[in-house]
Amino acid sequence: xxxxxxxRVRYVEVDAQGVVFNAHYLTYCDDAMxxxxxxxxxxxxxxxxxxxxFDVMLVKSVxxxxxxxxxxxxxxxxxxxxxxxxxxxxxxxxxxxxxRDVCVVVITYVSVVPGEHRSCPIPDEVRGRLEAQM
Amino acid sequence: xxxxxxxRVRYVEVDAQGVVFNAHYLTYCDDAMxxxxxxxxxxxxxxxxxxxxFDVMLVKSVxxxxxxxxxxxxxxxxxxxxxxxxxxxxxxxxxxxxxRDVCVVVITYVSVVPGEHRSCPIPDEVRGRLEAQM
Amino acid sequence: xxxxxxxRVRYVEVDAQGVVFNAHYLTYCDDAMxxxxxxxxxxxxxxxxxxxxFDVMLVKSVxxxxxxxxxxxxxxxxxxxxxxxxxxxxxxxxxxxxxRDVCVVVITYVSVVPGEHRSCPIPDEVRGRLEAQM
Amino acid sequence: xxxxxxxRVRYVEVDAQGVVFNAHYLTYCDDAMxxxxxxxxxxxxxxxxxxxxFDVMLVKSVxxxxxxxxxxxxxxxxxxxxxxxxxxxxxxxxxxxxxRDVCVVVITYVSVVPGEHRSCPIPDEVRGRLEAQM
Numbered sequence: 001x002x003x004x005x006x007x008r009v010r011y012v013e014v015d016a017q018g019v020v021f022n023a024h025y026l027t028y029c030d031d032a033m034x035x036x037x038x039x040x041x042x043x044x045x046x047x048x049x050x051x052x053x054f055d056v057m058l059v060k061s062v063x064x065x066x067x068x069x070x071x072x073x074x075x076x077x078x079x080x081x082x083x084x085x086x087x088x089x090x091x092x093x094x095x096x097x098x099x100r101d102v103c104v105v106v107i108t109y110v111s112v113v114p115g116e117h118r119s120c121p122i123p124d125e126v127r128g129r130l131e132a133q134m
Numbered sequence: 135x136x137x138x139x140x141x142r143v144r145y146v147e148v149d150a151q152g153v154v155f156n157a158h159y160l161t162y163c164d165d166a167m168x169x170x171x172x173x174x175x176x177x178x179x180x181x182x183x184x185x186x187x188f189d190v191m192l193v194k195s196v197x198x199x200x201x202x203x204x205x206x207x208x209x210x211x212x213x214x215x216x217x218x219x220x221x222x223x224x225x226x227x228x229x230x231x232x233x234r235d236v237c238v239v240v241i242t243y244v245s246v247v248p249g250e251h252r253s254c255p256i257p258d259e260v261r262g263r264l265e266a267q268m
Numbered sequence: 269x270x271x272x273x274x275x276r277v278r279y280v281e282v283d284a285q286g287v288v289f290n291a292h293y294l295t296y297c298d299d300a301m302x303x304x305x306x307x308x309x310x311x312x313x314x315x316x317x318x319x320x321x322f323d324v325m326l327v328k329s330v331x332x333x334x335x336x337x338x339x340x341x342x343x344x345x346x347x348x349x350x351x352x353x354x355x356x357x358x359x360x361x362x363x364x365x366x367x368r369d370v371c372v373v374v375i376t377y378v379s380v381v382p383g384e385h386r387s388c389p390i391p392d393e394v395r396g397r398l399e400a401q402m
Numbered sequence: 403x404x405x406x407x408x409x410r411v412r413y414v415e416v417d418a419q420g421v422v423f424n425a426h427y428l429t430y431c432d433d434a435m436x437x438x439x440x441x442x443x444x445x446x447x448x449x450x451x452x453x454x455x456f457d458v459m460l461v462k463s464v465x466x467x468x469x470x471x472x473x474x475x476x477x478x479x480x481x482x483x484x485x486x487x488x489x490x491x492x493x494x495x496x497x498x499x500x501x502r503d504v505c506v507v508v509i510t511y512v513s514v515v516p517g518e519h520r521s522c523p524i525p526d527e528v529r530g531r532l533e534a535q536m
Contacts, residue, residue: 011168011182012161012423016317016416016473018183022326023298023414026291027146034145034206045206048145049152049284058290061331071418072168072179146289150282150339150451156460157280157432160425183418192424195465205284279436279450280429286451295414302413302474313474316413317420340436340447 002080003039003133005032009073019068026061029093029105032077036091040129054123056109059088066101073097081130087111087119089130136214137173137267139166143207153202160195163227163239166211170225174263188257190243193222200235207231215264221245221253223264270348271307271401273300277341287336294329297361297373300345304359308397322391324377327356334369341365349398355379355387357398404482405441405535407434411475421470428463431495431507434479438493442531456525458511461490468503475499483532489513489521491532 007028015021034044046052069075076096083090093105111122122130141162149155168178180186203209210230217224227239245256256264275296283289302312314320337343344364351358361373379390390398409430417423436446448454471477478498485492495507513524524532 010161010165011178011417012164012425014418015413016418016420018418021295021298021414022329023291023294026294027144027289030146030289030291031144044145045204049205059333061290061329063329065327070179071183145283146291148284149279150284150286152284155280155429155432156463157425157428160428161423164423164425193467195424195463197463199461278429278433279446280432295412298414299412312413313472317473338447339451 002078003036005035005077005079007031007075007077009069009071009075011071014071019070020073022063022065025063025095025103025105028075028077028095029061029091029107032079032093033091033107036079036133040133042126051114053114054126055112055114057112057117057119058107059110060108062106063103064105065103067097067103069095069097069102075102079133081134082106084122084127084130084134087121089122136212137170139169139211139213141165141209141211143203143205143209145205148205153204154207156197156199159197159229159237159239162209162211162229163195163225163241166213166227167225167241170213170267174267176260185248187248188260189246189248191246191251191253192241193244194242196240197237198239199237201231201237203229203231203236209236213267215268216240218256218261218264218268221255223256270346271304273303273345273347275299275343275345277337277339277343279339282339287338288341290331290333293331293363293371293373296343296345296363297329297359297375300347300361301359301375304347304401308401310394319382321382322394323380323382325380325385325387326375327378328376330374331371332373333371335365335371337363337365337370343370347401349402350374352390352395352398352402355389357390404480405438407437407479407481409433409477409479411471411473411477413473416473421472422475424465424467427465427497427505427507430477430479430497431463431493431509434481434495435493435509438481438535442528442535444528453516455516456528457514457516459514459519459521460509461512462510464508465505466507467505469499469505471497471499471504477504481535483536484508486524486529486532486536489523491524 013024078094080092082092088110090108095103110119113120147158212228214226216226222244224242229237244253247254281292346362348360350360356378358376363371378387381388415426480496484494490512492510497505512521515522
C-alpha cells in the first residue's frame with residue numbers, strides 16, 4: 001500500500017468559485033512529501049532546515065487536474081516514487097476526494113549537498129528507502 | 135476542558151527567520167473556529183458556505199504574541215467563548231507549543247442573517263451551545 | 269514585445285531557506301494572467317467572477333525552475349500564448365529577475381461556458397486577441 | 403501627507419464569499435511596512451533579512467474591519483506611526499478602497515538587537531525618522 005497523507009481543505013484555500021485555488025496543490029504536495037520522508041525515518045525539521053543526511057531541490061512540477069475540491073473536503077494524497085535516477089528522482093502525488101480523482105502531480109527533486117545548491121548523487125540509504133516504496 | 139484543535143506548522147508557513155509568519159495565526163484561528171463549530175454540532179460547509187442556521191462576520195481581532203513557533207511544531211489551539219453579547223460574541227484562542235505560550239487571539243464575531251451582511255441577534259440555540267463552552 | 273507583468277516578492281512568500289516557496293509561482297502566474305486578459309480588453313472582475321464573454325479552467329501546469337528568487341526581487345513575468353487549439357490554449361510564463369531566468373511555466377486552459385464547468389470552443393474574438401500576442 | 407502604499411487584491415486572496423480573507427490584511431500591512439521603511443531610507447532586504455542598523459519583532463496586532471474588499475480592488479494603505487516609546491512603537495495602517503474605509507490595523511513592534519530576539523532601545527536615527535512621519 002502506498003504511503004497516503006490526508007489533508008482537510010481549509011476555508012482560506014478556497015477561492016471565489018468555491019474550489020481550492022490551483023497553487024495550493026503544490027503546498028499540499030509539499031506537506032505530503034514532508035510526512036512521507038518522516039515515515040521513511042528522516043526527521044523533516046532536521047533534514048530540511050538544519051542540514052541532515054541529505055537535501056533536495058525542486059526542479060520541475062507537472063500538475064494535471066481531473067476535478068476540483070472544496071471547503072471541508074478530505075484530500076487523500078498518495079505518495080509514490082515513480083523514477084529514481086542518479087542524482088534526481090520523481091515523486092507522483094495522486095490526490096483524491098473519496099473515490100474521485102482530483103489532481104495528479106509529478107515533482108522532480110534533485111539531490112543536493114545539504115546547505116549548498118550543488119547537486120550530488122542520491123545517498124545510497126535514501127535511494128534504498130525510496131526504492132522500497134516504488 | 136476547553137475545546138482544543140491541533141495544527142502542525144507547514145513549511146510554507148515559516149518565513150526567512152525560521153518562524154511562522156504573523157498573518158498565518160489568523161488562518162490557524164479560522165481553522166480552529168471551523169472545528170469548534172463542527173464540535174458544537176454545526177456542519178461548517180453548510181453553515182459557512184451554503185447558508186445554514188446562522189452566519190457570522192469578523193469585526194475585530196486582537197493578537198498578542200508571547201513567543202514564536204517553527205516548522206513541524208504542533209500548535210494546540212484552545213478555543214473558548216469569552217464574551218457573549220446580544221448580537222456579537224468573542225472567542226479567545228490560546229495557542230501553545232507544548233507548555234509554551236505562543237499567541238493569544240481574541241476575535242469578535244457579529245451574528246449576521248445568512249446570505250446577508252445585516253447583523254441580527256445570536257440565535258438562542260447557538261447562544262446556548264456557546265455558553266456551555268465558557 | 270510580449271506582455272510583461274512585474275511583481276515584487278513579498279516577505280511572506282519567502283521560506284526558511286530564503287527563497288520564494290514553489291507554490292507561489294502558480295499564484296504569480298495567475299496574477300500575470302489576470303493582467304494579461306485586462307490588457308487584451310477583458311475586465312478581470314467581470315470576466316472571472318461575474319460571468320463575462322468567456323471563462324477558463326486550468327487543466328494542466330508545468331513548472332520548470334532555472335533558479336530562485338528572494339525577498340524584494342522584482343519578478344518580470346512575460347506572458348505569451350504558445351498554443352491555441354479548438355477549445356483549449358497554452359500560455360507560457362517566463363519569469364526572470366534581471367537577466368536571470370528563474371522559472372518557466374506552461375499552463376493549459378480550457379474554455380468553458382461561463383458559470384458552468386462544460387468546455388466549449390474558444391470564442392472567435394478571444395481567439396483573435398490571443399493569436400495577436402503569439 | 404502620510405505615506406501610502408497601494409496593493410491590488412489578487413484572486414487567490416478572495417474567499418468563497420467573494421471578499422478578502424481576514425488573515426491577508428496582516429500580510430498587506432507587512433508589505434506596506436516594508437515599503438514604509440524603504441521610503442524612510444532603510445533597505446528592506448538588508449534591514450530585515452541580513453542584519454542592518456536595527457530590527458523589529460511584532461508583539462501585538464489589533465485589526466478592526468469597517469467593510470470588505472474584493473477581487474481587483476485597489477487598497478490604499480496609509481502608514482503612520484501612532485506611538486513611539488522607549489523600545490517599542492505602534493504603526494497605524496488605515497486601509498481604504500476609494501473613499502470607503504475597509505480596515506484599521508494597529509501593530510506594536512518591539513525594537514530588537516539585529517540577529518537576536520532581545521529587545522533594545524529604538525536607535526536614535528530610526529526614532530527621528532519615525533517621529534517625522536507622525
